[in-house]
Amino acid sequence: MSDDLTPRARRLRDAGHKLTHARLTVLAALEDSGGHITSSEVLERVNLVDHTIGRASVFRTLDLLTSLSIIRPTYLHSSMTPTYVLLPDGHHHHFICTRCNRVIEFDDCGLAQIETDLEARLHVKLTGHLLEFYGLCERCAAESTFTPSTTESAS
Amino acid sequence: MSDDLTPRARRLRDAGHKLTHARLTVLAALEDSGGHITSSEVLERVNLVDHTIGRASVFRTLDLLTSLSIIRPTYLHSSMTPTYVLLPDGHHHHFICTRCNRVIEFDDCGLAQIETDLEARLHVKLTGHLLEFYGLCERCAAESTFTPSTTESAS
DNA sequence: ATACCAATTGAGATATAGTATCAACAGGGT
DNA sequence: ACCCTGTTGATACTATATCTCAATTGGTAT
Numbered sequence: 382m383s384d385d386l387t388p389r390a391r392r393l394r395d396a397g398h399k400l401t402h403a404r405l406t407v408l409a410a411l412e413d414s415g416g417h418i419t420s421s422e423v424l425e426r427v428n429l430v431d432h433t434i435g436r437a438s439v440f441r442t443l444d445l446l447t448s449l450s451i452i453r454p455t456y457l458h459s460s461m462t463p464t465y466v467l468l469p470d471g472h473h474h475h476f477i478c479t480r481c482n483r484v485i486e487f488d489d490c491g492l493a494q495i496e497t498d499l500e501a502r503l504h505v506k507l508t509g510h511l512l513e514f515y516g517l518c519e520r521c522a523a524e525s526t527f528t529p530s531t532t533e534s535a536s
Numbered sequence: 537m538s539d540d541l542t543p544r545a546r547r548l549r550d551a552g553h554k555l556t557h558a559r560l561t562v563l564a565a566l567e568d569s570g571g572h573i574t575s576s577e578v579l580e581r582v583n584l585v586d587h588t589i590g591r592a593s594v595f596r597t598l599d600l601l602t603s604l605s606i607i608r609p610t611y612l613h614s615s616m617t618p619t620y621v622l623l624p625d626g627h628h629h630h631f632i633c634t635r636c637n638r639v640i641e642f643d644d645c646g647l648a649q650i651e652t653d654l655e656a657r658l659h660v661k662l663t664g665h666l667l668e669f670y671g672l673c674e675r676c677a678a679e680s681t682f683t684p685s686t687t688e689s690a691s
Numbered sequence: 692a693t694a695c696c697a698a699t700t701g702a703g704a705t706a707t708a709g710t711a712t713c714a715a716c717a718g719g720g721t
Numbered sequence: 722a723c724c725c726t727g728t729t730g731a732t733a734c735t736a737t738a739t740c741t742c743a744a745t746t747g748g749t750a751t
Contacts (some may be wrong), residue, residue: 399718399727420615420708435730440709444615448634450670456609458620460599461738462708463611476660479603484656487577495646499669503640505631508569509672510645514654514664515605521629554698555746575737590701595738616709617737693751700745708737716729721722 387412389451396449403434407442411452416467417484422482423465450508457482471509485518544568544606551604558589566607571622574637578620595614605663612637626664634672640673 388393389408394400410426411418417424420443427434443465446452450471452461457477466473472492476485498509516522541549544563549555558667565581566573579594598620601607605626609618612632621628627647631640651662670679 398573401718401727401728426567428746435732437710437731438729440615441680441728447611447615450634453670454611454615454669454695456602460595460602460609460618462613463615476654476658478660479663481606485660487658491564491650496669499642503631503642504674505640505669505671506635506677507631507669509671510667510669512665512667514660514665515607515608516660516664519645519659524646556699556747558700588701590703591698591737592702592739595698695750696746696748698745698747702741704740706737706739707750708735710735711733713730714730716727718727719725721724 389446392449393445395421398445402431403438404442404445406430406434406450407439408446411446411465411467414472416452417464419462421462453509453511455511455513457484463473466511468511472511473509474512474514476514476516476518478521479515480517480521483518497528523531538625544601546585546652547604547606548600551557553600555584558593559600561585561589561598561609562594563601563606566601566622571607572612572619574617604676608666610666610668621666623664623666627666628664629669631669631671633676634670635672635676636664638673648661 386400387408390400390405393404393408393516398404400531406427409425410423410430414422414426420440423443424439425434427439443452443454447465449452450468452467453473454465457464466475467522472490474490476487479481490512492512493511496510499505500507541555541562544567545555545560548559548563552557561579562583563583565578569577569581575598578598579591579641582594584684598607598609602609602620604688605623606618607622608628609620612619621630627645629645631642645667647665648665650663654660655662672674
């Protein structure tokens with residue numbers, strides 16, 4: 382019963398999953414990164430630590446962690462690869478500039494009450510949430526004040 | 537100036553983009569679907585209407601619409617393909633069961649005040665938001681009350 | 692209408708991401 | 722230590738998205 386596990390590792394085990402080397406390595410890679418990491422980056426980090434871990438296991442672990450609301454895939458950059466965010470307390474919030482892809486994170490969301498209401502209303506058991514705001518960051522908003530595309534001077 | 541455009545088409549044009557056949561077709565496909573549609577499904581629908589429209593244009597349009605906060609990619613099923621949701625009034629909210637992937641949508645979110653605060657605090661211009669709740673739906677919650685994995689017959 | 696120009700397109704080759712398969716292996720309860 | 726079952730890793734394979742660039746088209750000025 383060595384309980385020197387990280388909280389997330391414990392959640393994995395408590396949900397009935399084995400704490401395998403591959404899974405713990407993926408989890409460590411995610412935690413080291415601090416979140417906002419793509420699957421390719423996870424693959425890369427995992428490979429540095431132990432190149433015998435297969436790609437399939439990494440993807441399987443990402444899916445597993447997602448189903449446990451430990452991480453959540455989201456789109457930040459291209460429409461190709463998801464970026465995984467850690468959900469420290471089951472939730473995460475950020476702002477994404479849809480022009481330059483800058484991400485601003487923040488903590489408070491004031492959704493506790495809404496969550497409670499929703500559980501009762503939809504008869505569901507919530508494990509977390511992700512709140513994404515998007516728009517233009519300060520700089521991009523200023524730039525698009527001039528002209529939409531190729532900032533041509535209006536004569 | 538034929539203004540018999542859909543509101544979303546107008547937003548496209550107002551943002552300085554051309555209303556091309558390809559773009560309008562993709563937009564129509566999205567609107568017909570009602571949202572929660574994968575890129576493959578969009579491709580398929582577009583192809584039915586006009587098979588001369590290239591894949592690249594479909595993806596380009598999806599990215600463009602995303603950058604305008606007209607749609608938003610999100611993960612519902614696998615970690616492979618994003619599912620696009622329409623953002624009718626710039627926002628969207630849903631609950632996703634992390635076990636069976638069922639999606640429950642709902643309208644109210646009470647985030648108007650939070651949005652206003654955030655704009656002032658982060659000095660950004662918000663165009664929309666996506667609020668995802670996840671957890672277990674009623675049925676899945678009931679099932680996992682018994683045994684984690686092999687829960688087949690509830691006697 | 693017509694002409695013009697830049698934004699946009701389409702085709703498909705290419706790159707990238709994720710999945711399927713299955714024998715071999717290892718976690719963890721007994 | 723043993724066993725059972727969940728899990729793994731290798732790789733071939735499929736699915737998905739991007740790149741390139743000549744050709745086209747939307748929209749505006751004429």
